[in-house]
Amino acid sequence: MTTPSYPPKPAPGDRIAVISPSAGLPGLFPRPYELGLERLREEFGLEPVEYPTTRRMGATPQERADDIHAAFADPGVRAVIASIGGEDQITVLPLLDRELLRADPKPFFGWSDNTNLLAFLYNSGVVGYHGASVMCELGRPGAMHPLTADSLRAALFTSGPYELRPAERWNDVSGDWADPATFAAEPGSRPGAGWSWVNADRVVEGRSWGGNLEILSWLLMADREIARDPAAYDGGVLLLETSEELPSATEVFRILRNMGERGLLRRFPALLMARAKSWSFERPNGPEEAARYAAEQRAAVERALRAYAPDTLAVFDVDFGHTDPQLVVPYGGTIRVDGPARRITVTY
Template sequence: MTSLFYPPKPSPGDRIAVISPSSGLPGLFPLPYELGLERLRKEYGLEPVEYPATRKMGSSPRERADDIHAAFADPGIKAVIASIGGDDQITVLPLLDRELIRANPKPFFGMSDNTNLLAFLRNSGIVGYHGGSVMCELGRPGAMHPQTADSLRAALFTSGPYELKPAERWRDVDRDWADPATFDAEPETRPGTGWTWVNSDRVIEGRSWGGCLEIIGWLLMADREIAHDPSEYDGGVLLLETSEDMPSATEVFSTLRNMGERGLLRRFPALLMGRPKTWFFERPNTPEDAARYASGQREAVLRAMRAYAPDTTIVFDVDFGHTDPQLVIPYGGTVRVDGPGQRITVTY
């Protein structure tokens, strides 16, 4: 089993690296990015430090790897946060210097395509943090969602247990980042619907692994940063969520089936399934279509888990994925899933 440890936390006043390991969207959409930087300074007391590829669209894998190395190697940088996700961070992984990063461990915050770097860090013995990108969470129009803001603050600056709570209000409908009017007010939200528990008859506490389901599928296909001995994940808590690409129920089932065939699913006595994003600009679903999509995904997950891990405790609609709010979960850190009490507690 990989020995995992939590890197030292930053303090207000420290410098934090802002990098784009996937896409240089800060150069295309400066409004949410600049707002996110401002909030890092004013609301968290951190000084963001940018790197050559942070705002560069079309940067090469080598340029992005160089930024990652520079951020981790600089002793004046106390944490690293991704600007946003993307879709080709997997090309950066072979270029990373594992020993350099292992010798300079720092908290890293990111999600979506940053599942790649989170998995790399976990395999290097370093606990990362799933959540907290600059553009989506810190750059939210009007104000950060209070649950996102509180979770991110706790993950950045504190150590110890933190209880996750179901969203009081949530959303998955976006507005145009290129339109300044988008940032005049907070986005519309809907009342929370709580979590749905399956097999909630036990308490599980283990190290987390997973991330964006599509990225996990790519890592499996490329045979990168996936343990060849599935027992590495025994007793862990599986985190899975889907992106704005909105994979079909068939795709979700197929990926989970293939994980099951590899012997992965049965290793995890608990699965936290993120609330699915059901709307995007290319697929602006009606509320009825969105509900059908979410229901279809849930059935696909249940079908796969019944086949390969029927006793696993499952919690649906946990707010840690591509919807808003976004709760930060330690990646490789300790997660406690209390079925009888229907509570989830993470250790930051």
């Protein structure tokens, strides 16, 4: 497996491709999308470039693959960002031209279902960035969260170390994008309790890999973009987060158990587990239900680690998943997890 390397960074004034490798939700919800484009222009100084399927629901996997190819092949485009996630990007992977994507490597930003493309780039030798989408983070009502904006700006334009910070307040309750009132003010928030550390008596520094847990389970089932030899991940930092579908603690444990049985979990001496999203439109949990859900998920993760990777340094409630704020973390890049100092430093 090729060791991923960092692609060149864009500069203010450059063009950035905006693609929808999963779902063309900008066509259904233009308000957060247009707001995100406006912030790319005005706050980051980048010029968004759209493609045929960026705003189109129901695009075929081949049409979405064509847009990915066009974005990476255009020498005038210096970065690529997903509009949002979805649930069928795995169907696009077999259609991608690996040599084309690494001929002119570019920073790609996305998360959730975009774990597919991040894993593909990882295996193509290109560092990607887990985090930031046009509709969610850039199109956040009221304003971008300062922690999100700062980490995205650093990931886009700078190279070198960047220390992550725990969010003092956070949120996982979403407004209805179809309701203009949603965009009249910033979302509410609740106090954060900082990160929670397990086996924090050591320092681990390694290449990151992982992403959304449910998507990883699909990649494992389809036997795509997962190394046949688990030793390929030796010494790495595992990134895991769960989605708004709120997988049960039982499902989380079973996915991790299967990764353990494959020999994957023990390869990573450090795990960063994102703060669990505990609310959805389908399951609008109150505070007590939400806290119980998050606690049960953490217990499931710890149970799997005890069985398959008992020495792993684990950090829980890191803000890089489906909650707000969202920190951008490199995918295939270097992350340093300092247990004694309780510090996490990524390299952009």
